[in-house]
Amino acid sequence: RYSKGSDVMGMLATVMVDGGGPIPRALKFIGTVFRHPLQYLRTLWPIGFAQKSIILLVMQTLDDSLKLVRRRRWIWPFTRSLTSAEGEVPTYIPVANQFARKLANRIGGIPQSSYNEVLLDVPVTAHILGGCCIGATPSDGVIDLENRVHGYKNMYVCDGSVIPANPGVNPSLSITAFSERAMALIPPKSMINVFSFEKKWKVQQLLATRSVGSRTSRTGTGGSRTSGVSRKKSKTTPRKKTNQAAGSSNKKKSKARAGSRKKAARR
Ligand SMILES: Cc1cc2nc3c(=O)[nH]c(=O)nc-3n(C[C@H](O)[C@H](O)[C@H](O)COP(=O)(O)OP(=O)(O)OC[C@H]3O[C@@H](n4cnc5c(N)ncnc54)[C@H](O)[C@@H]3O)c2cc1C
Structure with missing residues (x-):
């Protein structure tokens, strides 16, 4: 179904006309209009179309x-x-029209097709998939398992074209999942998304000493901005004391932490 307010989509639809055979589809359309004038007139009225219509998607x-x-x-x-x-x-899938007619009969509706199908014999598709398939080698596919284009550096394809065939269900969630996976496989670059004032105030080093072993990220640098402003004070803030309470009472642990701080700073 289209959502409420999408009635304009009704202007794309008219009475259903089959394709195939020697008679041009446009002529058959005129014949159908004369045989079912009331049905045709009703299809011309788009108000309420979205709420009253069921869209049948044919997936083969x-x-x-x-x-x-x-x-x-x-x-x-x-x-x-x-x-x-x-x-x-x-241009014409007979089983789709048969099914639409059957359903319309059951629910007292009007079977419809799009204007471009019946007048121009041109079908509509909303799920174009599979133009840049995954393959282990350039002769098997356009991209590798991590969505990188074979033979190119830093070039990724993340859209419907990587889905190799019709999944039999609506594809946009699969497209999103594939794209999110590809993004997750890109390793983080050090010093990424760092503002100039963060460099000036050495926020990275501060961040490394505050949260040992944490990765530089937008969240990390964002969190550090507040601490950067009051970094001198933060050494004695209760939060830091609580976090490091165990460490400050134990010499061994504090030595270990100092070692890992150095490592993180080197990173
Ligand atoms: C009417 C209709 C209904 C649909 N309903 C559903 C549904 O209910 N459920 C479902 O799962 N799927 C549905 N689909 C299919 C789904 O929308 C598509 O499969 C999906 O959006 C494809 O994603 P994509 O990222 O490959 O391409 P798109 O979503 O088309 O994204 C391509 C993007 O690239 C941009 N672009 C194009 N050219 C350029 C350029 N030269 N420079 C910069 N940007 C450019 C475009 O503006 C667009 O934002 C529907 C499709 C249609 C047409």
Whole structure:
């Protein structure tokens, strides 16, 4: 379903017309309008469409492909844009129309298709996937297991194109999961996101002595900004005393901590 307020999407839909056969689909559309004038008129009224309509998404397990090419538009502004190459995409999926009709019959609805399908014989797809698949070598795929483009340094692909095939469900969560995984695999760079005043006040070193072994990160430097301003005072703040209470009473532990502080500072 579309959410409330998405009624404008109803303007993309009209009465359902099958493709295939010798008669052009646009002619069949005119025939359908004459046979079902009331249904056609109802499809022209978009108010309430989002709340009253069910969108049926057809997902097949067939091995299919879509080739995108850059082509000049024949309508204004006549710019070049990506468009699918003709002849490769099925324009009509009979089982989808059969199912839509069956469902409409059950619920007393009107089976509909998009205008571009019935007038131009051009189908609609919302899930274009698989253009830059993962492969162990450049001959098997565009990217490796960490989303890095084979043969390029610091070039990543993190979008729907890395999903190798139709998962059979809506893909955006999988796309997000793949992208988050790729980001998590990028090692942190030292001194990343450090402001100039942080360098001047040696916040990094201060951070290293305050939280031994912690990694430099946005959260780390953010937290240190407050402590940086009052860093002299912080040596005697109760919080620090509590954190280090055990350490200050134990010489061995404080020696060990001093060692790890040095290590962290070197890092
Ligand atoms: C109508 C519709 C409904 C959908 N409904 C669902 C759904 O309910 N659930 C679901 O899981 N999926 C749904 N999808 C599919 C889902 O939205 C896509 O699979 C997903 O968004 C693809 O993610 P992506 O990162 O690959 O590309 P996109 O989300 O398209 O991101 C590409 C980004 O690149 C930007 N961009 C393009 N060119 C340039 C350029 N030259 N320079 C800079 N930026 C550029 C674009 O502005 C865009 O922000 C729907 C898709 C459509 C069209």
